[in-house]
Amino acid sequence: MNAKPASISENLIEFRDVAYHINDIPTRMIVSDISLRIPRGETLVLLGRSGSGKTTLLKLINGMLLPPKGVVLVQNCATTEWNPIRLRRGIGYVIQEAGLFPHFTVAENVALVPTLENWDAPRTAARVQEMLHLVGLDPRDFAHRLPRELSGGQRQRVGVARALAADPPILLMDEPFGALDPVTRAELQREFSALVRRLDKTIVFVTHDLREALLLASRIVLLQAGRIVASATPQEFLRLDHAEVRAFTSSLSVSPGAFV
Amino acid sequence: MSPWTFILDHRGEILSATLDHFTLVVIAMAIAILIGVPLGMFIVQRPTLRTIALGIASIFQTIPSLALFGFLIPIPFIGGIGKRTAIVALVLYALLPILRNTYVGLTGIDPAVLESAEAMGMTRSQILFRVRLPLALAVILAGIRTATIITIGVATIAAAIGAGGLGTFIFRGVALVSDALILAGAIPAALLALIADFLLGFLERRLRIS
8 A cells, every 4th residue: 555655745636625516506515625635646535325426526626617615726736727628638537337439449549638639640559559458458359449349347448548548647537347247347446456556646536335445545535415524544444433434334244144 | 195105205304304303402401401510519508599590490390381482482682483492492491300410419429428528638629529520420410311301302392483303293294184294203203312311321320330
């Protein structure tokens, strides 16, 4: 864990007393009182039930949502000050079902951000090869396929390759493995956690799966009804005395035949 | 005289009327596409304008075609007797399916695809031209196909205001109570519609993704 102590003090992402509410209805809070520092190299897992505001926090980081109250700083600059296009090109984004472009081949999907950034063709092609190898797909076999010719797990691998292609310092992942069957999910989680330890990325990972959070996180932040209720390393997290933490930890234990 | 001998005897005239008809349809469709597709792109992000544009286009569709040709005759510049008026009316008819399908095609895209496009730092116009438009192409083409078939049919009525085409035979046939004349107009018109349907349908299937 914490593989990069030298740079750990630098905050890449910071929330300062952020609140977000639907359009013009300040009483309808989605998230509130959010203060959070995410140092370089951290893999922060935002854990919470559906509707707890996890995805909202993610979209506040890449400027897809702007905070009506408080500031979100990315690389020491408020998201409201960033040019949204420049901000997002420096942040990889992976979502459930991958969101690959169905009319692009695997190679074109992975090459998306490098192409937008006007990399020359040989550099882009080399990068695509490198990325596909990184996520365990043989370019000779997969580069020219369309997303519909891939399995769910392969699509998700391509999604990760696409997000990493332009080498962004930050990676946002919104339940990337949520739609996969349990066996494929476990396989991708294992590979991804190994990958994370090799890459020097700051990752914010959204999930409602405690098992996934424990496996991947250097720190777990638990959200409940739009507020942070706990923040701990995976080891500490299991020992926390909080009702919502217990609700999640009890979801881990299985007694076979208990309901028979 | 049987319709077949009539058609064979007058094949030169019928062929030139078919060509006239075809030209009328191609010009009207070209204009309708040039108006309908960009307008459809424009109204995607503008709900008020969308209601107005789709509403007006729907109203034109409800006007009986012969009446629409009649209404246009007295209008200065676009009206009068002849091809120009016919083309205006045909464009108005073709507009709705093209406009509606462009809008539906552009908005009916998987939200996850649009979300990742935005999150990857694509600009609004990059999303439109590189993602939305290519993915909407098959649906837009389906609208163009519908509009083309409508236009081929409606264009037969354009003969009533002196625009020529295959309708000339049909109107003459109705006046003279001659099946042979009516069929001399109707059969080529039906064939044109079938061929257009087949070719555009083929193109549409080629463009369909997923």
